[in-house]
Amino acid sequence: MDTPKGAVMPAVYGQSERPPRGDYSRGGAVHDDYTCPQDWASYTPADHDTYRRLYERQAAQLPGLACDAFIASLPSLGVKDRIPRFDEINERLYKATRWEVVAVPGLIPELPFFTLLANRKFPVTDWIRKPEEFNYIVEPDVFHDLFGHVPMLFDPTFADYVQRYGQGGMKAHGLGAGEKLARLYWYTVEFGLIRQQDGVRAYGAGILSSVGELQHAVRSNEPHRLPLDLLRTMRTRYKIDSYQSTYFVIDSFAHLFDLTAPDFTALYEQLATQPDIEADVLLPGESGSIA
Ligand code: HBI
Numbered sequence: 001m002d003t004p005k006g007a008v009m010p011a012v013y014g015q016s017e018r019p020p021r022g023d024y025s026r027g028g029a030v031h032d033d034y035t036c037p038q039d040w041a042s043y044t045p046a047d048h049d050t051y052r053r054l055y056e057r058q059a060a061q062l063p064g065l066a067c068d069a070f071i072a073s074l075p076s077l078g079v080k081d082r083i084p085r086f087d088e089i090n091e092r093l094y095k096a097t098r099w100e101v102v103a104v105p106g107l108i109p110e111l112p113f114f115t116l117l118a119n120r121k122f123p124v125t126d127w128i129r130k131p132e133e134f135n136y137i138v139e140p141d142v143f144h145d146l147f148g149h150v151p152m153l154f155d156p157t158f159a160d161y162v163q164r165y166g167q168g169g170m171k172a173h174g175l176g177a178g179e180k181l182a183r184l185y186w187y188t189v190e191f192g193l194i195r196q197q198d199g200v201r202a203y204g205a206g207i208l209s210s211v212g213e214l215q216h217a218v219r220s221n222e223p224h225r226l227p228l229d230l231l232r233t234m235r236t237r238y239k240i241d242s243y244q245s246t247y248f249v250i251d252s253f254a255h256l257f258d259l260t261a262p263d264f265t266a267l268y269e270q271l272a273t274q275p276d277i278e279a280d281v282l283l284p285g286e287s288g289s290i291a
Pocket residue numbers: 011014104106107108109110113123124125140181182183185186
């Protein structure tokens with residue numbers, strides 16, 4: 001049964017008070033799973049030019065900083081000089097890992113978000129930032145979602161991890177542990193680092209789509225870098241509007257997938273007894289640097 005016009009309410013991301021950017025009514029064109037048509041014809045020449053400039057600048061930065069899987073899959077996004085049509089990407093993505101990109105008006109509430117991921121549907125915001133927001137935008141736009149997230153969904157193991165994350169998220173929501181699990185998403189899918197033979201590289205979308213954070217996360221000796229550990233990671237708070245002070249590093253996507261195999265209920269019980277850790281804190285015994 002379709003929701004009455006404009007009935008879907010936007011999500012607020014993290015602790016922000018700002019009203020979300022997206023138009024969640026569009027005269028009822030937003031379905032009750034929060035998906036909507038991409039309406040490609042509504043993009044202006046300035047929108048396409050913003051995408052082209054963002055893509056060009058970010059792609060030039062990747063060598064030596066982005067992980068191999070991301071660099072190998074980036075061409076699968078297709079066109080670089082304008083905002084791609086999601087159904088064109090889906091022809092390739094579905095063949096590769098049975099995922100598809102779906103358009104959403106912006107951030108959506110936790111449960112619909114987890115449910116889409118559990119069904120191998122990645123929600124991609126359908127609007128793009130204004131030229132004056134070229135260097136930074138707090139809320140994910142189509143460039144962050146397409147450039148940052150979608151290439152990694154062409155990696156079969158990572159694609160399975162994100163679906164398992166969605167399934168886990170639906171359970172966590174039921175247990176009231178959504179916020180803990182959101183930290184795992186934040187420190188892997190959004191800001192994750194992976195150790196390769198040739199050194200640490202980025203696989204997190206928030207890093208890969210950011211002009212400044214890519215260098216900071218991979219090269220700077222300012223942030224802490226810790227091995228990903230479920231308990232430590234889900235205790236660690238994060239910041240939504242500045243570079244991260246801590247990054248978590250995995251050895252492989254298979255390692256990440258295996259880590260999240262068991263049921264998390266016991267983990268949530270353990271987490272309930274342990275205090276959160278601020279993003280810039282190191283615990284006794286943690287070196288904070290990974291070779
Ligand atoms: N909605 N469209 C969109 N994209 C996200 O990345 C997103 C979201 N809603 C909630 C959310 N992320 C986070 O709270 C997840 O960690 C659950």
